[in-house]
Amino acid sequence: MKHPNPDNGASENGAVRRRIILAEDDAAFRRFLVDALSVEGFEVIAAKNGLELLDLLNFAAYPDQGLTPFDAVVTDFHLPGLTGLEVLEGLAVAGAAGRVIVISGFADEATMRWARSIGASATLAKPFQIDELVAALEEAMEHELDAPSLAAANSEQA
Numbered sequence: 001m002k003h004p005n006p007d008n009g010a011s012e013n014g015a016v017r018r019r020i021i022l023a024e025d026d027a028a029f030r031r032f033l034v035d036a037l038s039v040e041g042f043e044v045i046a047a048k049n050g051l052e053l054l055d056l057l058n059f060a061a062y063p064d065q066g067l068t069p070f071d072a073v074v075t076d077f078h079l080p081g082l083t084g085l086e087v088l089e090g091l092a093v094a095g096a097a098g099r100v101i102v103i104s105g106f107a108d109e110a111t112m113r114w115a116r117s118i119g120a121s122a123t124l125a126k127p128f129q130i131d132e133l134v135a136a137l138e139e140a141m142e143h144e145l146d147a148p149s150l151a152a153a154n155s156e157q158a
Contacts, residue, residue, distance in 0.1 A: 017043040018141060023053040023075040023084060024103075033074070036130045042137070045070070050082025057087070072121075072140050074133065077104030077111070085115060092119040099140045101133070 020037065022044050024030040034044045047053040053075060060069050073091075075084030084102055091097040097119025102112070105126035112123040121140035124132060 017041055018071045018137070019043045019045065019069070020072045020074060020137065021045050021047060021053060021056050021070050023047040023050065023073070023079055023087075025049055025076060025079050033130075033133075037133070037137075040130070040134050050075075050079040050084065050087055052081075053079070053084070053087055054082055054090075057091075072099040072101065072137055074101045074103060074137070077102055077107045077115075085111075088115060088120055089118060097121075098143055101136050101140060103128070103133075 018041070020042050022030065022033055022037070024033060024046070025048055027048070030046050030048065034046050037044045045056060047056055053073070057070070057073075073087075075087060077084050088097055088100050088102065091100060098121050100120050102115045102120045102123045103126060104112070104123070107115075107123075107125075112125070115123050121143075122136035124136060
């Protein structure tokens with residue numbers, strides 16, 4: 001996997017862009033979400049499976065590697081390699097699951113409740129509106145100062 005190039009997170013107008021990881025295995029939907037969230041002012045790094053998601057979290061855990069930490073994660077429930085919920089469980093153990101949003105087109109309500117009970121900030125059933133996802137991201141990142149960074153928490157797991 002090629003890691004994203006580091007930058008200072010600033011947009012063209014100088015505003016700081018919030019960095020998120022998006023893990024979605026459907027290529028067309030992943031591209032759509034990256035484009036839509038970028039328009040909304042987020043810097044989006046995409047992963048196509050759970051292993052890439054974990055790789056990005058691990059890579060961001062070490063600042064000397066040149067990638068700044070992420071502000072939040074949006075992950076599909078069903079991902080090849082490692083499910084979004086398996087990643088969420090690991091982040092929950094490290095105390096950083098509060099900035100994870102789980103999306104799914106197949107999970108039942110009981111599974112989505114369970115994801116929230118172990119720390120997911122929000123769960124969204126597909127299809128959803130982009131403004132619902134943006135609102136969930138903004139709410140999750142409001143609590144940023146109270147929780148460890150995703151990268152720092154993930155490095156504690158290693």
